[in-house]
Amino acid sequence: MNRSFTIFLKLIAVFMIIICLTGCWNRRELDSLSVLVGIGIDKTDEPQKVNVTAQIAIPSKIKTSGNKDESSSSAYWNIQYKAENVFTALRESTFSASRKLYIGQNPIVLFGEDLARDGVQKHIDFFLRDHEARLNEYIVIAKGKAGAILNVKPELEKLPGLNIEKLIDLHYATSKVISARLMDFVSSLASGTTSPVAPMIQVDGASENQKLSMSGTAVFKNDKLTGELDMVQTRGYLWVVDKVKGGLINTKTPNGVICLEILHSKSKMTAKKKEDGSFVIKIAINADINAGNQEEAYNLLLPENISYVENQASDTIKSEIKASLNKAWELKADIFGFGEAIKRKDYKKWESIKDDWDNIFPEIETELEVAVKLRGTGEINKFVQPEPEKREKNNGA
């Protein structure tokens, strides 16, 4: 029993363990995967069944190397399956798909409008539970059928699913589209008072040159779709929840319309308690803007003109917010999280009014404070035209 024997035993142990473990459980080669790049869920005629459209990427067709035959065929395959729930549908689609569906890279989950009206929570649960699915998938509500949305072939991208993801990623450009991750959506659901929201998407155009476009925001009451905000109301909503990251404001001035670009904004929503015990929601917004386009000469070098433009812009913002508030009141859906604000402010009071919140919310008072600052005029500081004195001369001549 010398040292080398011990070493020998150790080696045997290691090999034994390795041999035992070459069961290779869970091993999937890359070419045995079918990567999902979008899931659409629709209502069917049968009450207990959903129609799931799974979009599978075909990687070998994504990289087209100038081959004309390949570029004509699409780089994805939409497989549809009807089943009791999403999980069953995805599993049972292996009846017709030769590779197991892989959800780990899925960027979006689309719900059809009809299905959303009936409630989405029972379909979302799978995405939270599955170990491969991620909490930052986007939730999108389709106007019409979700399956139809996934069938629209985009021009710039190869895969419709990734196309929709990029459309949502661009929400900061206008701030008229929202982005709702699974996480945000579920977090709202869990709060009990805040209504979840999700972007809506629709198909424009006739069958030949169809394109997708984002259109407003779907508002949920609990997990059921109740109404929608249009683009303007959407931005009003985003102002309140401090998610405006960019976008344009067109403002009227005495000399034509001026288009202002939002550089950045910061908003703060707090609940204040009045003497009589009711609450006021105070929304304070600070926005920095920049002149982006001017139609006629309006001198932005003059202080009074600057403050005029700023006031105009803040009025526009206020009107946008009011539009969204009115819509939310009308739907009785607290999309802004006013309830949460009150809860943070006075938990005991909140406990007493919690059950009656649906009735209190439409009556709630709000205070708007919008401070807009014009931060620049771009690369030129005046409307390009002859200098005033020259113009007078020219006029005189």
Added chain:
Amino acid sequence: MSSHVKKVIRHFKIQGENLNEDNRKKIDNRKISKGLQNNLNSIRRTFGPSKDVIIREFSFGPKHQTKAALVFIEGLINITVINDNIIKPLMYDSSFLFNKNTVDPSSMEIIKSTMLSVSDIQEAYDIKETVAGCLSGDVAFFINGFSQAFVISCKGFEKRSVEDPQNESVIRGPRESFTENLRTNTALLRRKIKSPALIMETMIIGRKTRTNICITYLMGVASPELIELIKRRLKNISADAILESGYIEQYIEDAPFSIFSTVGYSEKPDVVAAKILEGRAAIIVDGTPFVLTAPMLFIENFQTSEDYYIRTYFASLLRVLRFMSYAISILAPAAYVALTTFHQELIPTALLFTMIAAREGIPFPAVIEAGIMMVTFEILREAGLRLPRPVGQAVSIVGALVIGEAAVTAGIIGAPMVIVVAITAVSSFVIPSNIENATILRMIFLILAGSMGGFGIMISLLGLLIHLSSLKSFGSPYLSPIAPIRPKEMKDVFIRAPLWAMLKRPFDIAHNDINRHKSITIPPDSQENKLSKGGEST
């Protein structure tokens, strides 16, 4: 059971050797007799039929009546010295030496002090000593009528001159390297460290090869226990042959079954000098340009001499780069296999599509694919190294074409795998001293990654960590400044701090004289500021 059998076998072996050596010992232990022919016969019998042993008999003294003989081995000695400084003075100028027919013991002393114009002469009293002297390049000088002989040192065999280092090339730094000659090597070290505290102790190891070995260390800096330990281990070597320092390394290292070497080596005198100055001991072996240094820490693989010659920022960057490339060289294929076969959710979507497209239609699973590529690469590397240089080039070109182009186009190997293996290969060359262990580790990691994915990789990394931190090299923990942690020595691990900031030697090696600097040196610029300020005030 097996140990018993071994013991018996060992017993027989030893007896057999004793029998063999008994005859020889009879001759060896013989004292030098007064009769010259007796001595020469003993010598002849010892060397047997070897033709390179030259016995030159001549006579000198008054009337040339004193018989004498020189015994040496051709090729090991400097023939001019023998001709001009031994034979010539004796034959021409020795007539006054001896009184007629008297053999006076004092005349031996006279010959030594007045006739032989060579520097190193020793007296020998038995045959064994003279034989040993002859074998190491000395000349044995027997005189009829004296029971002693001279062993005159006039070594003069062919040796290589000091050349550029072959393996450790540098951009900046000394270009000399050790040679096969022990004395040249010790001289190279002496020229670097001109201190009497640099001790060079010699030993002869190897019953047959009788290789000269020199233990070099800095007295007062190297810990006495370390030197004691090294000497003890060297004395325990009972091997018959020491042909290269690698032999010594395997006999004295702490962990012979580890894939990591716990004895360092270098062929550059400046590297060895730096290690001696940090409190290590160097073992110079005659016949090889590779000098061993001990103890060796894992971190030494990542430190090169050049790090200390160039500026600190770039040196630190290189350090980090070396750690990264070591990590890549052991982990890249395993990580690739684990990612593509177990954890696809960790690959970004666009990259995943590219990888799937590349793998489409590949017949092997990713592990096998990686294994094939790695084995092919190792074969190519070995072939390129061993073949004569021009053919080696051809081999690598053919290999690159076969692997890089043909295999991918034929759809046997995926292109990403080629990239991964290529990166692995290139990064394994960054640290040549780690190639051995990196190759083995890569294989182990690949197998575990193939069966258990990331969990397997983590388990094997933990195993690696345990193994590394349980290793010791001559009493110093192998992973020293990292585990056990020595916060002050982190200046020379992931970064290389300026030399004036590295005040201390590594604690685990030089704990009895830890200070590198005599006093705390301030950075040069602040010293100058002080000077200039002083100048202004006066």
Added chain:
Amino acid sequence: MIFLLISVFIFVALYDIPDLIRKKYWRELVVFSILFLSIFGIVLLQFSGITIPSPIKGVQYILKDLLHLNYQIL
């Protein structure tokens, strides 16, 4: 599977016992044998399909159902 299990136990015995015998650690050998054989028995039962009660559940029963020292989950 049983074969694998037995070979694992044989390996453990081969690995640890010779050292004890060589050093003449007889008391250690007795403790080792008791420990080794009992766990061998338990694992063998476990592998042949008999449910081994969890000791932690036993503790849970004592603390929760007998002594009522637990917190309530809500």
Added chain:
Amino acid sequence: MELEKGKISATHLIFSIGCFIQGSTLLSAFVISVTKQDTWFVVLTGFIISMGTIGIYIALAKMHPHKTIIQMFEAIFGTFIGKIFSILYIFYFLSLAGLNSRDVGNFVVGYIMPETPIIALLIMFVFICSWAVRSGIETMVSYSFLFVVISYIVIIFIFLLLIGEMNFNNFFPAFTLPAIKYVQGTHIVAAIPFSEIVVFLMIVPCLDNQKKVAESFLAGLLIGGITLLAVIIRDIATLGNMISFVTLPSYETVKLIDIAHIITRMEVLYAIELLVLQFFKVSILYYATVLGIAQVFNLRSYKPYILTVGIIIISLSIVVFDSPMENAFWGSTVAPVYSSIFQLLFPGVALITSLIRYIFKGIKVGQS
């Protein structure tokens, strides 16, 4: 008759204790499911409470220098009663080792490789731990610093990446739960990560400078406490009200990292950290079990028992719970009580007994 000849420095003890506590921080769901967004407060109170229990350990270690907790009990209560306590402690360490290995198994099976049999994972994990234990305490603690540094780097890195996701409104409304929940939460925090360092009373005799016991324990507790607090604050701020729904809050938090779709999928960091820290924790508990067995039976070596105890740990962690749900129930309701018996009750009784002996008999028990 020294069982363990290794000597460890105070620095290593500090970082080992810190690393040991960090091992539990990633599995914080037990307490989060109870106190939700107020968990940060519970961590602070738990920290303060456990300073008290650690005071007991320090006092015991000071009164009985160069003794492990098992030798202490034999010195205090005599051989027979001492051995009963010792066997209970061995069971405690063993059960903790089993539970923690099971946590690793549950994580890997539940989140990374669901089709893998848990026994395969446990065999590998415990094999690695047994390797560590065999290499001796000196080696085991030597990489603690590395682990602490790695986990701090990972935590800071993740914190920076998640700053955009954090919303500090998630901490409000604060203190709305019934008071019993805070008591329960404090108890869980004090019992499950913090006071588990009672196991280090098995290692303290190896400390080269026995005067530094108190500093080492408190500094280690601080390292672990800061980590736990940082992780809890990060998770609450990021996940908000979702935190009480998810099974592993830290894991889901890390999964949310997404910076421009480029820096994303960082959960691998969490998995690495969990494995490394749990490896350290289990190997310390494993070592304590093996050393305890050797000391109870007055054996001259603990090394022969390592593999056998390893098999016990594997077998225990397979039978211990049928599912993670049972584990979670145990963790948030019974485990704090169970742990407190060994963390507070027994050491407290031991301390009082030895104090009484010290006062009345005027002899120091430690000197026997």
